[in-house]
Amino acid sequence: MLTYARAQSARTGIRAIGPSGGAALRLLAAALDAKAVVEIGTGTGVSGVYLLRGMRPDGVLTTVDAEPVRQQYAREAYRAAGFAGNRARCIPGRARDVLPRLADGQYDLVFCDGDPADSGFHLTEAVRLLRPRGVVCFEGVFQEGRLAEPEADDPQTRAVRDLVADIRESDTLLPALLPVSDGLLCAVKR
Numbered sequence: 001m002l003t004y005a006r007a008q009s010a011r012t013g014i015r016a017i018g019p020s021g022g023a024a025l026r027l028l029a030a031a032l033d034a035k036a037v038v039e040i041g042t043g044t045g046v047s048g049v050y051l052l053r054g055m056r057p058d059g060v061l062t063t064v065d066a067e068p069v070r071q072q073y074a075r076e077a078y079r080a081a082g083f084a085g086n087r088a089r090c091i092p093g094r095a096r097d098v099l100p101r102l103a104d105g106q107y108d109l110v111f112c113d114g115d116p117a118d119s120g121f122h123l124t125e126a127v128r129l130l131r132p133r134g135v136v137c138f139e140g141v142f143q144e145g146r147l148a149e150p151e152a153d154d155p156q157t158r159a160v161r162d163l164v165a166d167i168r169e170s171d172t173l174l175p176a177l178l179p180v181s182d183g184l185l186c187a188v189k190r
């Protein structure tokens with residue numbers, strides 16, 4: 001059940017992916033027959049439950065969050081949703097410190113939902129981590145509408161604009177922007 005993870009999200013005010021974005025993540029994980037997924041930004045575990053539902057029954061979700069208490073919520077959410085403890089590897093720490101420790105080319109899907117200001121770093125690391133034909137996804141690229149507002153010039157929005165441009169201009173990536181949740185920007189590694 002997702003009820004537990006969403007209730008924790010509502011109680012704590014930690015933002016979580018919406019049902020449409022979650023369904024897209026689940027579908028992607030299933031279409032990729034994903035055995036290994038990296039998530040940046042565990043939160044209370046809502047997106048993790050969607051990913052685990054789409055992955056192979058023996059697949060492992062590696063999920064990173066700078067706030068260990070959130071991973072405690074997430075672990076409880078995975079358990080409440082019926083997933084064994086060994087299906088999720090929760091790594092506490094900042095993405096900038098943790099991602100470089102993960103192995104090259106071993107992951108089917110990288111889901112980025114951490115600090116948008118670090119999007120460029122997340123993209124570089126995702127391309128390194130993905131196997132060929134793997135997929136990277138960024139949640140929240142609409143920035144609650146700010147992406148399309150010319151006067152919006154905060155560092156977060158600027159970082160997401162740079163991310164969109166980098167993905168569009170990349171020879172390595174084949175992108176698609178899904179209008180689900182707050183904008184899910186996906187790209188296949190060629």
Ligand SMILES: C[S@@+](CC[C@H](N)C(=O)[O-])C[C@H]1O[C@@H](n2cnc3c(N)ncnc32)[C@H](O)[C@@H]1O
Nearest residue numbers: 016017041043046047065066094095113114115
């Ligand atoms: C929007 S929440 C994630 C929600 C979750 N993906 C979901 O849909 O249920 C963003 C998370 O990113 C984490 N975060 C923010 N900056 C981070 C960083 N530099 N490294 C790792 N995690 C970070 C926050 O602690 C927060 O839990």
